[in-house]
Amino acid sequence: RTHKTDWTHSLVFHLIDVAQVVLALWDRALPDSTRGYFVRTLQMDQESARKWLGFIAALHDLGKACPPFQGSYPPGRQALASALSFPDTGNVRTPHGWVSAYALRELLPRRLGMARSVARQIAYAVGGHHGVFPSAHALNELGPARRGGQDWEAVRRDLFEALAELFGVRDLPPWPSDTADTPAFWTLLAGLVCFADWIGSIEEYFFRLDAPDLPAYAGRAYNQAVAALEQLDWTGYTPPTGVPDFSSLFGFSPRPLQEEAIKLAPRLTTPALVIVEAPTGEGKTEAALFLADAWLHRARQRGIYVAMPTQATSNQMLGRVRRYLEHRFTRGDANLLLLHGNAAWAKERDEVRLSAIDEEGESTVVAQSWFEVNKKRGLLAPFAVGTVDQALLSVLQTKHFFVRLFGLSHKTVIFDEVHAYDTYMSTLLQHLLRWLAAMETTVILLSATLPSQTRRELVKAYTGRNSADLQAGQNLDSSMPYPAITWATAEGEEVVPLETSSTSARTLALEWHASPPESWLPQLREALDDDGCVAIICNTVARAQELYGLLENEHLVPDEDLILFHARFPFAWRQEIEEQVLRRFGPDTPDRPKRAIVVATQVIEQSL
Structure with missing residues (x-):
């Protein structure tokens, strides 16, 4: 590898750099929940799992030992030309990660006796560290000119053997063959390797290191990896300890919904899906944060x-x-x-x-x-x-989607306003729930209410089973109580009915008016005679703009108290309007006007 100036960094050193980042992450940054997941999946002790993961990460750039990559640096090509061939590959692109995957499919079984099914998964996981997993077809299309002939295969084999000896993998428990069919594990492995490669490629930490032999270099690279993680603030976080008092955590006494969350927290000892359905203002957010905090300290989660x-x-x-x-x-x-x-x-x-x-x-x-x-x-x-x-992108075919999934794994993920999701978003959410459940991630869904079919589909997506009779004697259908907390784990589901606070008791009057403004403007003018604040919600921006222009001419309120709010304003303007609406109409605001009209699209109910 070359720097912009006149010095290079040896390939074998870079492979060790990335491996040492993985070891430093294991020692200093990954929480108990993540380490435990790898240990359980690999069916071995912590130190063996640690070394195996470091060794696999080191193999990610083995494919840089190929003619196209080494030939892209003229001085390096000149130095190697006497011992290695550089066939003409034309302008055909040869991703070095694909060459890594091609080589590992054979090296792992032949040199370490690993099951071929497992070797293929490792090859694809580390070969995709630049964002896209290689396909079997793409690897088979790598001809000798692109991957190199027997001379380059010998170089890659020597690098492989040097790393195997450095990490002592032949003295470790064998990699279990039944991991081949665990997609979540390979996705997390790919995310870990990619993340480690990002850290191990930061020039100021690694590229000027040197040592007389590989073991000595590995020790220096480990120290640099720890320093890098500390300066990037990856070692500062540790899961909190102890159960906090709700009032001290949020500054107010818990409401009925939050009281139930406090009771529920010690019961949820494993990853779970929790659905909280309650009216606005009942404290769903603080209840979710309290439950998430309980998982942080009990399950030692990542955030x-x-x-x-x-x-x-x-x-x-x-x-x-x-x-x-x-x-x-x-x-x-x-x-x-x-x-x-x-x-x-x-x-x-x-x-x-x-x-x-x-x-x-x-x-x-x-x-x-x-x-x-x-x-x-x-x-x-x-x-x-x-x-x-940002979360849904982790289940779409986007580059580095596996890094996003790695970032979400072994955390608590809270989705708010789930009732606002359209069909497309709901489908993606269900797909994401399947992945998060496999990665031992707890999920909390907050919603004003949910259709019974949606509720059943969400529980099925997370647990992988149709909902059976619940412990409370309820099914996840329209007969469920409201408001309520529904929770589901691998063992079963339950519904906890909730009481509502007095703040949610209100009477709403609904009246139907035809669409033309002439049918409702007289009532609006009459209502404003006694003062009050009005929100007019339109389906389109064009309709909101039309009504705003009409109301400007009606002079029902002072000009400064007639506000247009929609999502097509430039970002800076929209942010100012949001702040104005919150400041003037938010809870307990001292600036609430006597008479005002806000003409808006659905952004007013989804954004504020």
């Missing part, structure tokens, strides 16, 4: 991701999660990110970043830039709030 339906709701939720983390963590080890397409311009994100620059050193919540530079890395951070698409 929490809160998935919101829109960017605006993500921005608002960031502050609530930040306050929870500030109460829960006493040191600066809670790394909180905001993840969505416009996160870089969100004021709420800047507040988290600025709070980390605390003259008194009292801030416990920080936003680390390395995780934010590349949007694919965000879910690797222990704590994040963002849009739901």
